[in-house]
Each structure stands twice: as C-alpha cells, then as structure tokens.
Amino acid sequence: MHLAEFKDHQRELYFFQLRIGIAGIFVLAAFSLLLVRLVYLQVLQYDYYRTKAEDNRISIVPIMPNRGLILDRSGTVLARNYSAYTLEIFPGKVADLEKTIDELAAIIEIRASDRTRFKRLRIEAKGADSLPIRTRLSDEEVAKFAVNRYRFPGVDIQARLFRQYPLNELASHLVGYIGRINERDVQHIEDADLTANYKGTDHIGKTGLEQSYESELHGITGYEQVEVDSGGRGVRTLSRTSPTSGNNLVMTLDIRLQQVAEKAFGENRGALVAIEPATGGILAFVSKPGFDPNLFVDGIDPASWELLNTSPDRPMVNRALAGTYPPGSTFKPYLALGALELGKRTPQQTIHDPGFFQFGNHRFRDDKVGGHGTVDMYKSIVVSCDTYYYVLGNDLGIDNIARIIGQFGFGAKTGIDVEGEATGVLPSQEWKRKRFRKPEQQKWYAGETISIAIGQGYNAYTPLQMAQAMAAIANNGVIYRPHLVNYIENIRSGERALVEPKVARDLKLKPEHIEFIKRALAGVNTEGTGARAFAKAEYTSAGKTGTAQVVALKQNEKYDEKRVAERHRDHALFIAFAPLESPKIALAVVVENAGFGARAAAPVARQVLDYYLLGKRIDKPAAEVPGDDDDD
Amino acid sequence: MIRTLWLRFIDKIDAPLFALAFALLLLGIITLASAAHETPSRVAGQAASILVALGVMWAVAQFQPQTLMRFALPTYALGLALLVAVALFGDVVNGARRWLNVGLTRIQPSEIMKIAMPLMLAWYFHKHEATLRLRDYFVASLLLAAPVLLIARQPDLGTALLVTAAGFYVIFLAGLAWKILIGLALAACASLPFLWSLMHDYQRRRILTLLDPTSDPLGAGYHIIQSVIAVGSGGLAGKGWLKGTQAHLEFIPERSTDFIFAVFSEEFGLIGNCLLLLLYLLLIGRGLTIAANAPTFFARLLAGSVTLTFFTYVFVNVGMVSGILPVVGVPLPLVSFGGTALVTLFLGIGILMSIHRHRKLVQT
Incomplete structure (x- = not known):
C-alpha cells in the first residue's frame, strides 16, 4: 500500500470519525431533550395528568327514574311510559353537525321535520348533553346504525322511556303533557335547587297534572359510575345507585264519565266540571276542543303547533280552569239565597212582572214578552224571571251582590290542585276602582247593578267556580276544596297518600233557606226551564239554566240567534246536582255560542247525570231538542 | 457438527x-x-x-458490502420508477396516494426509498471518493430531492422526512463543508414560509395544534x-x-x-x-x-x-x-x-x- 494513499485514508477516516462523533453528540443531545420532556411530564406534571386521566376514565352517568303514571279513580291509565330507541347526537362532540346529519340520513331516514325539530331543540334545550335527531327507531334502523356506529363519534342509540297518553285527546287538558326542558324550566329547577335530580332528565311536566304534580311524578335520579371511552361511550360500570321511580297519581276523575261528557259536547266548544259535593273530588273535567298531548312529547312539529295555536277554537286553553264566562241566569239561585240570608226577601214576597224593569229612562227587558205576571221567589227560579232579579239587584246594591256571590267562591281561585286557574271577575265598586284608571270609568253606575243581578255585565267566572258553587248548595253550604288527585301511590312500598277532603268554607246557611232553594232548583227540572231536558229522569235532580250574552244587545233589540254570527252567539249554561236528597254529583256546563242553556247545555248535563247515577251508556250525542220554552 | x-x-x-x-x-x-388487547391477532x-x-x-x-453496492443504482431506479407510478396510478387510502397495486398485494414504494436512498448516495460518493467536489454534493442533493418531493406529494410527510434524513446524513458524513451546511440551514429557515404554503391543510393544522393543542x-x-x-x-x-x-x-x-x-x-x-x-x-x-x-x-x-x-x-x-x-x-x-x-x-x-x-x- 502506498504511503501517501494510506495517509490520505487515515486523514479521511479521521474526518469521518469526527463527523460521526459530532453526530453522536447530537444524538445524545436529542435524547437528553426527550428525557427532559419525559421527566417534566411524568414527574413534575404527574399529578396534573393523573387527574386528567382519571377524569377521562370515569364519568358519572345519571339514570333517569321512571316517571309515575297517571290513572283515573278506577285504575285506567291516562299517562304511561314505554321504551323506545332514539338516535341521539351529542352536539359538543360533533364538529360539523350538518354534515353528520347528512351522513346519518344516508343510513336512516331523517325527514325535514326531524331536522327542524332538532334545530328547535338545539335552541330550546341548551343544557342538554344529547338531543334526539330521530325517535322511535325500528329494529332494522337500530341494526343499520350499529353497523356504522364507528363512523359517527358523538352519535349514539339510546333506549329512552317515552311518555305516552293512550287516551289521546280524552282529558288532555287535565292530564297535560310533558315536553323538553327549556331555559325557563331550567331556571325553575335551579330556583328549586333540583338541578342534581334533573341531570339526565330532559322532559318535564308542562301543563295539567304533569306540571302540577311534577315533584311526585318525577322520582329520584340514580347514578352510575361508568368507564367511558373517548367517544363518551360506556365501557364498564363501576358502581350504581338505582333511581327511585316517581309516584303514581290516582285521580278522583272517572274516565268513563269524562268520556261520556266529552262525547255529549259533540262538535261544540265548551267546558264541564263535575264534583262530588261531599269531598270536592273532581269527577269530570272537560274542556272542548282538546288536543293530542302525544304531539308534545318529542317536541311538537311547527306545523301542528301553528295549527293548535292559531285555531280560533283555541284548543290549548283549558276552559274549565282558565275560561271565564258570565254565569247568566245560573246566577239567580245564589242571589236569591243571599237575599233570604240577608233578610232582604222572603220566599213568599212577590212582584208583578210586566216584561221589563224601568230604571230611569232605561228599560231592562225580560225574555218573555208581556212578562211572567205575579212572581214569587220559587217561580223566579223555575221560570228564570229576569224582572224579579232586576228589582232584587236594585234593592241589594252592587256591594251586597258581590258579598253574597263571593261567599260561594265566585271570582276567587278555588285552590284546585292544578296550575293555571283563572280568578274571574266578581264585580263590585272596589273592583271597578281598581280595574279602570280614568275617574269616569272607575265610578259604579247603579244601572250596571241591574244587569249584574241576572249574571251578565262584568260577571266572569270559571266553570270550575260554577261547579264548586253548585256543590256548595248541594252540600248545604259546606264547600270542599276541589281536587283532582285522590291518592298518590308509592309504587315501591305500595303506600298510598290519600288526599284528604278539605273544607274550604262553611257558609252556615239556614237549613230552611237552603231547603227552599233546593226545592226551587228541583222545580226547574220538573216544571221549569230544565224540564224538557230532564223529562222522565229516573232520579231526582236540581238544576238551573243560563244563557250568557257574548255581545251586549241594544235597547229594544230582540236577540235573534240566526242573525248573530256564530262566534257572537250566546253561551249556553247549565248547573245541576243529583240526586236531590243526597247529592252525589254537582256540575256546571258551558257550551260556547250554542244559544239557550236549556236547549244546548241541559242535555249535556242530563247525559252526564244519567251515566253517573244510572250507569247508562250513551253512545251518540242526543239530538238537539227544539223547544219553545227557552226563556231563561 | x-x-x-x-x-x-x-x-x-x-x-x-x-x-x-x-x-x-x-x-x-x-x-x-x-395496546391491541382487543385485537390479539x-x-x-x-x-x-x-x-x-x-x-x-x-x-x-x-452479503458483502461490495455486493450491496451493486444493488444501489438498481434499487434507487426501481424505487423512483415506482414512486412515479404511484403518483400516476396509485390507490388512495385515507386521502393519501401511497400504495401501488401489483396484482397480489399492494406495496408502498416510499418504503423502498428509506434503504435505496442511503445506498444510492453512499455508492455515489464512494464512486467519486477521490475527486469529491461541490458539484457532487449538488448531484447528491438532486438525487435526494426527486424522490422526496414525490413522497411528500402523496402526501406522506413522515416517510419524506425519514428519506430526507437518510440522504442528508450521507451528505453530511461525506464531508460537506460546514459553511455550506450552515448556509443550507439558513436557507431552510428562509424557505419555511414557502414550505408552509405547499402544505396540506391537515399538515398545517397539526403544526398549529402542536403550539396549542387545547x-x-x-x-x-x-x-x-x-x-x-x-x-x-x-x-x-x-x-x-x-x-x-x-x-x-x-x-x-x-x-x-x-x-x-x-x-x-x-x-x-x-x-x-x-x-x-x-x-x-x-x-x-x-x-x-x-x-x-x-x-x-x-x-x-x-x-x-x-x-x-x-x-x-x-x-x-x-x-x-x-x-x-x-x-x-x-x-x-x-x-x-x-x-x-x-x-x-x-x-x-x-x-x-x-x-x-x-x-x-x-x-x-
């Protein structure tokens, strides 16, 4: 080997080894950097990352309790739960919602209405973890998604309990419905310090008993400690605290009676409240038209909502509870009773009725042209003589009327166990002062008292108040607070918490007075304005017809049913209780824009009483009875 | 025995x-x-x-190293040809065109380059060992750049990085002057904005994410x-x-x-x-x-x-x-x-x- 060449090789090797050495130092430096990083993460930041990993691992999953059932007094279910699969999106875990929904739609049918509902839920239910894009999946759809699940992080199938109202429209206002928890509900829940118990719950009672008895129905939420993966899906359950189911509500309502009553209305709008006088238990609580509460459970679609909300029939209003109507002539027996109690009248006192009452230069007409002739108190109720009450009202004055009528609970909330009750209007001088702002409007005119005395004018009461007052007469002046729930049942222990009948007020009426009024009311149904509707009744009953003006009539104008637009027609009313001697049921009926009470409302009452007292099944609405004695 | x-x-x-x-x-x-407890296979x-x-x-x-040397040019040429083929007819998997279907199986030609590149450059420098000039480093850079660009285009940043590293180490160890190395480093820094503009969105995102993962x-x-x-x-x-x-x-x-x-x-x-x-x-x-x-x-x-x-x-x-x-x-x-x-x-x-x-x- 040549020396120079060897030297060159040596030199070359030296330079190479130098570079290898430099590379080696670089490698050591790089590894030191890695080591520093690892020490930082695993020693210095260990606690932080350990906590992070723990949080990653265990998530507390609330377990929703089963919502309590709602049943009628004989155990018929009005609200129940059933299990179904929903396809739910966790919006927080999905980057592009629209894209995800589009991709889901390729596997599972997602309609435009599902999308709009989902959007609405997004806005309304802000706190919710997951929102359903589709509900009630078929087994096939569940399987289809399961196969593709890996493609959709943040989307999962959930087995959910759904609320169902098997009787649909029947008693819909009373039972109410549940709906998605919205921001206002969240506020309520926070105010009541129930946030923890509503974790995992996404529905809450919105109206009716579902709302009023929410705390009983909801139950206590359970918890599960679950190991989850990064997609939020449970892997393993570590511990479990079972939820406690909500309590069942057993109502005083008789659903078959309710059905008979609702059928009796036919296509008419209106309300009916039937009460057991001795307890205050509600037997029937009708508001027509109704709605299907099932529509609201998953979030109602906008089209149906629009329809329900803009309908002139106002199906969403619970007329029995929140509708207020002038009582018309059903007012008269209470005023008469009050006059007896105050000593302003005796049953025997008579007036002469020429068919009108002259007050200054205003003439208040009686329905019967030419008048009823000589009229005592009994006859004034039986034939519903207006003139008698024009005179009586004028003698009593507005404040006395208000005092008498107020005793029976008119114009005040009854305290029934469901929210949304209207107060109504019990007119008085004081009421008018408070109601109006301009001084000339605040003044009470004596002329106004005259029409108040026959149940018109400012008078406005709920059918519930009317039924309660009727029950007060039937119960000899002892008023029980009306209630809808008979008992609350704990399904675990079987324990039943009975709702004790509660006396709201004892009017301490003189027995001879109450007996007299009862006799007069019985006369209505045997020989008076209710006689046709109660012909051949197999039980004794008391009743009173009423017709409430919707538009005020001009002086000397005769009310012509045919000429008045349908919505401006009078409301037909009827109040009744039966049997006369030991009343089992008291009721009030309002049929909107149906004309005379004797013709439109009394037959409804008859069907309800027939069913309740005789067990008669009435399958078709009774034909309208044309009558010539509709002069209440 | x-x-x-x-x-x-x-x-x-x-x-x-x-x-x-x-x-x-x-x-x-x-x-x-x-790690694969769910898929023991x-x-x-x-x-x-x-x-x-x-x-x-x-x-x-x-093999003797001399034999390995003989493989250098053919493997490099084959690898480069396959990379061109991938760019033209490759299968797209997960949004990247990396695989070439060769009948029985699919191969990833970029993988070949991880070995072919150092082989090729080592052979090239060895051949010009006695007369190494700046020109040779330049040629080596071109030999490196061509496959790397093809791989980066697929896009497969990881492999491109490894092939670049493999090639660069050869050039470095072959004795590229320090002043040129420093110059290259400066040039690389200067060209970062340009590289940035060439990157795919997901690649940019990964780099941005590194700065602030949260x-x-x-x-x-x-x-x-x-x-x-x-x-x-x-x-x-x-x-x-x-x-x-x-x-x-x-x-x-x-x-x-x-x-x-x-x-x-x-x-x-x-x-x-x-x-x-x-x-x-x-x-x-x-x-x-x-x-x-x-x-x-x-x-x-x-x-x-x-x-x-x-x-x-x-x-x-x-x-x-x-x-x-x-x-x-x-x-x-x-x-x-x-x-x-x-x-x-x-x-x-x-x-x-x-x-x-x-x-x-x-x-x-």
Missing part, C-alpha cells in the same frame, strides 16, 4: 446489535399485547413479521392531548402492564402503531422510558461504532446513515407522542406494530451487520 453449522449460521450476526434489537422487539411485543401478526424481518436481516448480513380538543389537537395525558399519567413507575386506562379505554388513537410509545409510557412510566431510551441509545452507539470502524467510504456512509436514520425514527416518534414535535407518521422502531417498517428496519440492521462482519475481508 451441529455446533459448527450453528456457528456458521450465526457467523455474520453481530451479537450486541442483535441482543439490543431483540430486547426492543420484546418490549414491543409486550406493549403491543396491551395483531400480536401473532407482529410475531410473524418479526420472523420475516429477522430472515431478511440474516440474509442481508451474508385550541381544538375534539379535532386535530385530540391526538396530542390524549397521548400527553397518557405519558404524564404514567408517572415514575407507570400504571402497570395492561393497566393503562388511556390505552384501554381507547383514548389513545393509533395506539398499536405510531402512538404505541404513549401506551408504553403510561404502563411502564419514566423508569420504563429510561430503559427504552437506553436500549435505543446503545443500539445507535453500536451502529455509529460500526460506521466509524467500517473499511470503505461506502460502508461508512451507509452504516452512519442507517444508524442516524434509526435515531431519527426514535426522536421524531417520541417527540411527537410526548408533544414536542408535530404529528407525522413515523413509527417507533422495532416496537410499533407494522410488518413493512419492521422489514425495512431489519434490512438496515442487516446492512450494519454485513459491514461489521466483513470489515477485515476488505481491508486485507
């Missing part, structure tokens, strides 16, 4: 190199058993790949956040084998391949990491020693480049998983699941063994 055969059989096998590689393989299999699959890879290593170790915890930052949590929560001694919650609850993505270090770290802690890094360091040290003592320019350059590329795998992978480097597709050598990478890596180890065992034959 059998003993003699056995000695003949293992004659070309470098014991320290083999022991270190074997130890790493063992750690890899143990970690994989935990992966462990068996990896074991099979190891056998194939060891076979490849043994075979390569039998900016997108459910998106691109997710990989980093979860793997860093896994590493950090491992602590000093780790959570124990099969007890890594991050791994077993599927918080770590790609946990049996590119992110297997997170699983290892979580279960074996800092102590395990030190052992792992030490094994790598020893292996690299052995490789560099082999390079330093290699008889020919070709052998030195090749051994040095292969060893330093191996280091690059480790550094980029661990750096990525521990959150100091952006996420690129580089496996943890000898540990990550994946047959192709394993074969490539053992090919490199085989080359090192070949160089080491044949050093005296050339010298004399």
Whole structure:
C-alpha cells in the first residue's frame, strides 16, 4: 500500500470519525431533550395528568327514574311510559353537525321535520348533553346504525322511556303533557335547587297534572359510575345507585264519565266540571276542543303547533280552569239565597212582572214578552224571571251582590290542585276602582247593578267556580276544596297518600233557606226551564239554566240567534246536582255560542247525570231538542 | 457438527446489535399485547413479521458490502420508477396516494426509498471518493430531492422526512463543508414560509395544534392531548402492564402503531422510558461504532446513515407522542406494530451487520 494513499485514508477516516462523533453528540443531545420532556411530564406534571386521566376514565352517568303514571279513580291509565330507541347526537362532540346529519340520513331516514325539530331543540334545550335527531327507531334502523356506529363519534342509540297518553285527546287538558326542558324550566329547577335530580332528565311536566304534580311524578335520579371511552361511550360500570321511580297519581276523575261528557259536547266548544259535593273530588273535567298531548312529547312539529295555536277554537286553553264566562241566569239561585240570608226577601214576597224593569229612562227587558205576571221567589227560579232579579239587584246594591256571590267562591281561585286557574271577575265598586284608571270609568253606575243581578255585565267566572258553587248548595253550604288527585301511590312500598277532603268554607246557611232553594232548583227540572231536558229522569235532580250574552244587545233589540254570527252567539249554561236528597254529583256546563242553556247545555248535563247515577251508556250525542220554552 | 453449522449460521450476526434489537422487539411485543388487547391477532401478526424481518436481516448480513453496492443504482431506479407510478396510478387510502397495486398485494414504494436512498448516495460518493467536489454534493442533493418531493406529494410527510434524513446524513458524513451546511440551514429557515404554503391543510393544522393543542380538543389537537395525558399519567413507575386506562379505554388513537410509545409510557412510566431510551441509545452507539470502524467510504456512509436514520425514527416518534414535535407518521422502531417498517428496519440492521462482519475481508 502506498504511503501517501494510506495517509490520505487515515486523514479521511479521521474526518469521518469526527463527523460521526459530532453526530453522536447530537444524538445524545436529542435524547437528553426527550428525557427532559419525559421527566417534566411524568414527574413534575404527574399529578396534573393523573387527574386528567382519571377524569377521562370515569364519568358519572345519571339514570333517569321512571316517571309515575297517571290513572283515573278506577285504575285506567291516562299517562304511561314505554321504551323506545332514539338516535341521539351529542352536539359538543360533533364538529360539523350538518354534515353528520347528512351522513346519518344516508343510513336512516331523517325527514325535514326531524331536522327542524332538532334545530328547535338545539335552541330550546341548551343544557342538554344529547338531543334526539330521530325517535322511535325500528329494529332494522337500530341494526343499520350499529353497523356504522364507528363512523359517527358523538352519535349514539339510546333506549329512552317515552311518555305516552293512550287516551289521546280524552282529558288532555287535565292530564297535560310533558315536553323538553327549556331555559325557563331550567331556571325553575335551579330556583328549586333540583338541578342534581334533573341531570339526565330532559322532559318535564308542562301543563295539567304533569306540571302540577311534577315533584311526585318525577322520582329520584340514580347514578352510575361508568368507564367511558373517548367517544363518551360506556365501557364498564363501576358502581350504581338505582333511581327511585316517581309516584303514581290516582285521580278522583272517572274516565268513563269524562268520556261520556266529552262525547255529549259533540262538535261544540265548551267546558264541564263535575264534583262530588261531599269531598270536592273532581269527577269530570272537560274542556272542548282538546288536543293530542302525544304531539308534545318529542317536541311538537311547527306545523301542528301553528295549527293548535292559531285555531280560533283555541284548543290549548283549558276552559274549565282558565275560561271565564258570565254565569247568566245560573246566577239567580245564589242571589236569591243571599237575599233570604240577608233578610232582604222572603220566599213568599212577590212582584208583578210586566216584561221589563224601568230604571230611569232605561228599560231592562225580560225574555218573555208581556212578562211572567205575579212572581214569587220559587217561580223566579223555575221560570228564570229576569224582572224579579232586576228589582232584587236594585234593592241589594252592587256591594251586597258581590258579598253574597263571593261567599260561594265566585271570582276567587278555588285552590284546585292544578296550575293555571283563572280568578274571574266578581264585580263590585272596589273592583271597578281598581280595574279602570280614568275617574269616569272607575265610578259604579247603579244601572250596571241591574244587569249584574241576572249574571251578565262584568260577571266572569270559571266553570270550575260554577261547579264548586253548585256543590256548595248541594252540600248545604259546606264547600270542599276541589281536587283532582285522590291518592298518590308509592309504587315501591305500595303506600298510598290519600288526599284528604278539605273544607274550604262553611257558609252556615239556614237549613230552611237552603231547603227552599233546593226545592226551587228541583222545580226547574220538573216544571221549569230544565224540564224538557230532564223529562222522565229516573232520579231526582236540581238544576238551573243560563244563557250568557257574548255581545251586549241594544235597547229594544230582540236577540235573534240566526242573525248573530256564530262566534257572537250566546253561551249556553247549565248547573245541576243529583240526586236531590243526597247529592252525589254537582256540575256546571258551558257550551260556547250554542244559544239557550236549556236547549244546548241541559242535555249535556242530563247525559252526564244519567251515566253517573244510572250507569247508562250513551253512545251518540242526543239530538238537539227544539223547544219553545227557552226563556231563561 | 451441529455446533459448527450453528456457528456458521450465526457467523455474520453481530451479537450486541442483535441482543439490543431483540430486547426492543420484546418490549414491543409486550406493549403491543396491551395496546391491541382487543385485537390479539395483531400480536401473532407482529410475531410473524418479526420472523420475516429477522430472515431478511440474516440474509442481508451474508452479503458483502461490495455486493450491496451493486444493488444501489438498481434499487434507487426501481424505487423512483415506482414512486412515479404511484403518483400516476396509485390507490388512495385515507386521502393519501401511497400504495401501488401489483396484482397480489399492494406495496408502498416510499418504503423502498428509506434503504435505496442511503445506498444510492453512499455508492455515489464512494464512486467519486477521490475527486469529491461541490458539484457532487449538488448531484447528491438532486438525487435526494426527486424522490422526496414525490413522497411528500402523496402526501406522506413522515416517510419524506425519514428519506430526507437518510440522504442528508450521507451528505453530511461525506464531508460537506460546514459553511455550506450552515448556509443550507439558513436557507431552510428562509424557505419555511414557502414550505408552509405547499402544505396540506391537515399538515398545517397539526403544526398549529402542536403550539396549542387545547385550541381544538375534539379535532386535530385530540391526538396530542390524549397521548400527553397518557405519558404524564404514567408517572415514575407507570400504571402497570395492561393497566393503562388511556390505552384501554381507547383514548389513545393509533395506539398499536405510531402512538404505541404513549401506551408504553403510561404502563411502564419514566423508569420504563429510561430503559427504552437506553436500549435505543446503545443500539445507535453500536451502529455509529460500526460506521466509524467500517473499511470503505461506502460502508461508512451507509452504516452512519442507517444508524442516524434509526435515531431519527426514535426522536421524531417520541417527540411527537410526548408533544414536542408535530404529528407525522413515523413509527417507533422495532416496537410499533407494522410488518413493512419492521422489514425495512431489519434490512438496515442487516446492512450494519454485513459491514461489521466483513470489515477485515476488505481491508486485507
């Protein structure tokens, strides 16, 4: 080997080894950097990352309790739960919602209405973890998604309990419905310090008993400690605290009676409240038209909502509870009773009725042209003589009327166990002062008292108040607070918490007075304005017809049913209780824009009483009875 | 007789190199058993790949470096041709055009380049050893740039990076002047904005995410956040084998391949990491020693480049998983699941063994 060449090789090797050495130092430096990083993460930041990993691992999953059932007094279910699969999106875990929904739609049918509902839920239910894009999946759809699940992080199938109202429209206002928890509900829940118990719950009672008895129905939420993966899906359950189911509500309502009553209305709008006088238990609580509460459970679609909300029939209003109507002539027996109690009248006192009452230069007409002739108190109720009450009202004055009528609970909330009750209007001088702002409007005119005395004018009461007052007469002046729930049942222990009948007020009426009024009311149904509707009744009953003006009539104008637009027609009313001697049921009926009470409302009452007292099944609405004695 | 055969059989096998590689393989299999607990078939699959890879290593170790030199140009040319073919007719998998369908199976030509590149450049410099001029470094750069651009276009940033590293190490070890190296480094810094504009959105996002992973915890930052949590929560001694919650609850993505270090770290802690890094360091040290003592320019350059590329795998992978480097597709050598990478890596180890065992034959 040549020396120079060897030297060159040596030199070359030296330079190479130098570079290898430099590379080696670089490698050591790089590894030191890695080591520093690892020490930082695993020693210095260990606690932080350990906590992070723990949080990653265990998530507390609330377990929703089963919502309590709602049943009628004989155990018929009005609200129940059933299990179904929903396809739910966790919006927080999905980057592009629209894209995800589009991709889901390729596997599972997602309609435009599902999308709009989902959007609405997004806005309304802000706190919710997951929102359903589709509900009630078929087994096939569940399987289809399961196969593709890996493609959709943040989307999962959930087995959910759904609320169902098997009787649909029947008693819909009373039972109410549940709906998605919205921001206002969240506020309520926070105010009541129930946030923890509503974790995992996404529905809450919105109206009716579902709302009023929410705390009983909801139950206590359970918890599960679950190991989850990064997609939020449970892997393993570590511990479990079972939820406690909500309590069942057993109502005083008789659903078959309710059905008979609702059928009796036919296509008419209106309300009916039937009460057991001795307890205050509600037997029937009708508001027509109704709605299907099932529509609201998953979030109602906008089209149906629009329809329900803009309908002139106002199906969403619970007329029995929140509708207020002038009582018309059903007012008269209470005023008469009050006059007896105050000593302003005796049953025997008579007036002469020429068919009108002259007050200054205003003439208040009686329905019967030419008048009823000589009229005592009994006859004034039986034939519903207006003139008698024009005179009586004028003698009593507005404040006395208000005092008498107020005793029976008119114009005040009854305290029934469901929210949304209207107060109504019990007119008085004081009421008018408070109601109006301009001084000339605040003044009470004596002329106004005259029409108040026959149940018109400012008078406005709920059918519930009317039924309660009727029950007060039937119960000899002892008023029980009306209630809808008979008992609350704990399904675990079987324990039943009975709702004790509660006396709201004892009017301490003189027995001879109450007996007299009862006799007069019985006369209505045997020989008076209710006689046709109660012909051949197999039980004794008391009743009173009423017709409430919707538009005020001009002086000397005769009310012509045919000429008045349908919505401006009078409301037909009827109040009744039966049997006369030991009343089992008291009721009030309002049929909107149906004309005379004797013709439109009394037959409804008859069907309800027939069913309740005789067990008669009435399958078709009774034909309208044309009558010539509709002069209440 | 059998003993003699056995000695003949293992004659070309470098014991320290083999022991270190074997130890790493063992750690890899143990970690994989935990990472892929839901798909146990992966462990068996990896074991099979190891056998194939060891076979490849043994075979390569039998060659004389001169023989290897003869492969340089053909493998490089084939690799380049295949990369062009991929660019034209390749199959798209996960949005990247990396695979070439060759009837029976699909191959990833970029993988060939990891070996072909140092072979080619080492051969080129060896050929011009006596008359090395600046022009030769320039030609070498072009030889490097062409396949790298094709690979980066696929896009496969991880492989492009490794091939670039392999090529660069050869050029560096061949003695490129320091002032040019510094100039190149400055030029590289200057061209960063240009590179940025060439990058795909997801690549940019990965780099941005590295700076602030929490900016997108459910998106691109997710990989980093979860793997860093896994590493950090491992602590000093780790959570124990099969007890890594991050791994077993599927918080770590790609946990049996590119992110297997997170699983290892979580279960074996800092102590395990030190052992792992030490094994790598020893292996690299052995490789560099082999390079330093290699008889020919070709052998030195090749051994040095292969060893330093191996280091690059480790550094980029661990750096990525521990959150100091952006996420690129580089496996943890000898540990990550994946047959192709394993074969490539053992090919490199085989080359090192070949160089080491044949050093005296050339010298004399």
